[in-house]
Amino acid sequence: MPSNLYDLTLHEARHLLDGREVSSQELTQAVLDRVQQVEPRIKSYVTITGEMALQQAKEADQAIAQGEVSPLAGVPMQLKDNMCTRGIPTTCSSQMLESFIPPYNATVVEKLLTGSAVVIGKGNMDEFAMGSSTENSAFFPTRNPWDIERVPGGSSGGPAAAVASGECIYSLGSDTGGSIRQPASFCGIVGMKPTYGLVSRYGLVAFASSLDQIGPLTKDVTDCALVLSAISGHDSRDATSIPQEAQDYSKALTGNIRGIKIGVPKEYYGEGIDQNVAHAMRIALEKLEELGASVEETSLPHTRYALAVYYILAPSEASANLARYDGVKYGYSAQDADSMWEAMERTKQHGFGPEVKRRIMLGTYALSAGYYDAYYLKAQRVRTLISREFQEAFQKYDVLITPTSPSVAFKLGAKVEDPVQMYQNDVCTIPVNIAGIPAMSLPAGFVDGLPVGMQIIGKPLAEETILRVAYTYEKATAWHKMRPEL
């Protein structure tokens, strides 16, 4: 057990809480103290709900005393600021929603609260989840706890940095093209994007609806399984929710991967990938082989088209989703206008930041008359080919393993001026969203003192297989126990 309460994992905290060795109020206070200590340097929170959290902790202590059995009970966590919380601002790190207070809770928030979770606050992110560095937050950038001159990744940079720095025990993020996995990789923690439809999107502020998915960011694989079990399951309020009941993913943590077949798609190790990262991955693969898995190189040739497909489809869906911010029903509203149209134009001009405008423009262009077939429809057809390629690979392999990101965390400001270069960051994670399949990033080494993430990709609804492989690797290594010095 770590010496500081804020360094506990969820399952360690669970053990102490259930054994009455520590109360939720003590644990919550310890984490709030930690927030106060490091937040001026890390800046992972948009909103801190300390008082409310202590009240929830008090209630959680009572619930635990009365036999509450939820694995989340009494443990303080952070939510990415794009999940609706009734009565608490939900900003998406945008001027557009700076003063928006949702009148309802997202389904995942309801599940957390029903399980007596303690919500410490809302995590910073790239505006509307568009970005890979959290530098697109309209409020402030978040810093990487391993080196505060570097980005934590994005768009769930706040949640990832908060978990890595002990500013919460675990967090929830959303992943449209890598927004959970890439920041988890940059911050040296575990992050999972579940199968599309496994976790309800009701109350998640929409970015690209056919790609968005909520998932856990945690300190280790066991925590990932616990959180996933608590937030997944069918929800009639999300029409794309998979009709199956929640299950206990911790059963997958057997520690045995004998006979598991691992495919290593070579496209994820070559051009554009930092060779130090690729090298760290090869060492990790050797370890998995030692542990009883078979490892074989394979090829996914359509990978090279995934980035283009994504940057047509995601902005197209975003341009449709973000059309709702017209300054009439909620959110920022420009009043200094003579007509309704002018008011709408000014609302969007001042409410949206540069990256959001760029993607809206790109999507509107791709969907406009004369271009729809050439861009949008073409991208949807190539999407089919990418999905088929994964299906074929999974006839041969149980999981595919790649680096999560082509590099370790980069410096703040390094890529802000060049969107094309910034978009390259998601090259290893995007194909997974396009195919709607699950994948996890977990710590697998360090390059120049910065964490490297290993991505494990599985077939649809094979979260258990991913967790099993990840857990077995984690047990045999110590990367997940490393904490940044702050």
Next chain:
Amino acid sequence: MLHWPYFFGRYIIMTSPRLSQDEVQHIALIYRLGLSQEEIESLRHQLSDILENFQVLDQVDTTDVPPTGHSVTLENVMRQDETTSPMSKEDTLANAPLREDDYFRVKAVLD
């Protein structure tokens, strides 16, 4: 400006000329997105660079390949037609930038 026939869209992808200021302005207008002159100029270059990267898709043969809209195929999700209580009027109007009685107030739509 953007009502060129389909084949012209193909032509754009294959040769990828730079977007003009007028084109950028037109896209902004159909979205009702206000942009400053500087934004138009920088978007013109950035969008052109991004579109150039999309040319790679021309190498993929998609003859007879159906488009995928959602990765999980769910058809006609049905539920019982039951009455439930909707969100309250106050909750619905709580975030209204401009409110008049129980209505969202907007500027005149027609002059």
